Amino acid sequence: MGATQLTTTGGTETFPRAQVIRFRRSSIPSPSPPLVFDAARLRHESNIPTQFIWPEEDKPCLEAEEIHVPVIDIHGFLSGTGPAAAETLEIIREACKKHGVFQVVNHGVDTGLVTEAYRCMDEFFGMPLTEKQRAQRKTGESYGYASSFTGRFSSNLPWKETFSFRHAADPDSAGHAEVEDYFVHVLGDSFRQIGRVFHEYCKEMNRLALEIMELLSMGLGVERTYFTDVYKVNDSVMRLNHYPPCQKPDLTLGTGPHCDPTSLTILHQDEVGGLQVFIDEKWHSVRPIRDAFVINIGDTLMALCNGIFKSCLHRAVVNSKTPRNSMAFFLCPTMEKVLSPPSELVDDEHPRKYPDFTWSQLLEFTQKHYRADTMTLNVFSEWLLKNQTTTHPASKKLK
Ligand SMILES: C=C1C[C@]23C[C@H]1CC[C@H]2[C@]1(C)CCC[C@@](C)(C(=O)O)[C@H]1[C@@H]3C(=O)O
Ligand SMILES: O=C(O)CCC(=O)C(=O)O
Ligand SMILES: [Fe+2]
DSSP, X not given: OOEEEEEETTEEXXXXXXXXXXXXXXXXXXXXXXXXXXXXXXXXOSSOOGGGOOOGGGXXXXXXXXXXXXXXXXXXXXXXOSSOHHHHHHHHHHHHHHTSEEEEESXXXXXHHHHHHHHHHHHHXXXXXXXXXXXXXXXXXXXXXXXXXXXXOSSSOOSOEEEEEEEEEOGGGTTOOHHHHHHHHHHOGGGHHXXXXXXXXXXXXXXXXXXXXXXXXXXXXXOTTHHHHHHSSEEEEEEEEEEOOOSOTTTOOSEEEEOOSSSEEEEEEOTTOOEEEEETTEEEEXXXXXXXXXXXXXXXXXXXXXXXXXXXXXXXXXOSSOOEEEEEEEEOOOTTOOBOOXXXXXXXSSOOOSOOBOHHHHHHIIIIIBOOXXXXXXXXXXXXXXXXXXXXXXXXXXX
């Protein structure tokens, strides 16, 4: 595998292949006007810009074989009214150890809220590009609207538009309608109602994420409240993904292969389908189930589990006819919390796999130095160890 050089404030670093974010340098004259991803126009284009054409090894298989991702009745499990608890726990444990993905039903999230959230997404993404750009995500920021990542990356561009916003939770200071305020701030008062819908949706995602954390603590055999305690105060991100049709769906990807650098992702996909997971050395599609959420383990949780539960490798493909929407709630710890696995998961036979770090460090790494992909956690760990200082909490060496 080749290597790409990137010069940052920390010096010159070598990272594998073309994974490094290629920064646009204003000093280099650009021969053509900047690329703009205007979905309304590009969805009809059969000559797609080369920046959207992915390398041969990443080109999608649109007819990938479906895989049955385990479906867990979460209310049944937590209330003790569902199928035998021990069996359910074993299914979760196996799925998380092998590939890091399962689905939940009977989760208590009102289907009306999900439908309403999709309606609001249609309203937002259906606006002309210039209207959406009022909420433009700025360089280095994690929130806002991005039409593909034309200003951020220069190749392997994803065929999608995204709108991301923050949802911080703290049970001791609940009540602040952060999402609603954000919508009004960036888009104006006419977006208050849409902001309210997404605020409600995020609150529900936060509740569900903490319930799933209870399940995962049990699956790992640590104290039932262990991960709920870590995440009850959190600094999470909600992302709306809109994938317009593409006349060359076999050449591009909606979202490239990656593991989420975050802790836990609660994904809802509409009925169109396009999510694929990499299991047993093959890409498989995950058929949408209207009442289910897909749960992915992310890199941060994998590090907190000392590698026992795996971060799920996934991607999204597009199609030539039907626009697709998905909603991802990324549970994240607070920025400066030092993340290290519980002592029960570390011993002589299972030494520490990753160094201590903070979410703020990993987030910065994925936003400024490295485009999140299949190897983020390993590359980040090496980078941390190389750049460690004696004063930072994340500077402890691997045992
Ligand atoms: C912290 C994050 C970075 C990304 C959004 C969240 C969680 C997943 C990451 C991402 C989806 C992984 C694939 C590449 C990426 C650039 C994307 O296609 O959206 C990633 C997100 C990002 O850096 O904005
Ligand atoms: O749209 C999908 O199905 C997947 C999206 C995704 O992986 C992400 O937003 O991180
Ligand atoms: Fe993802």
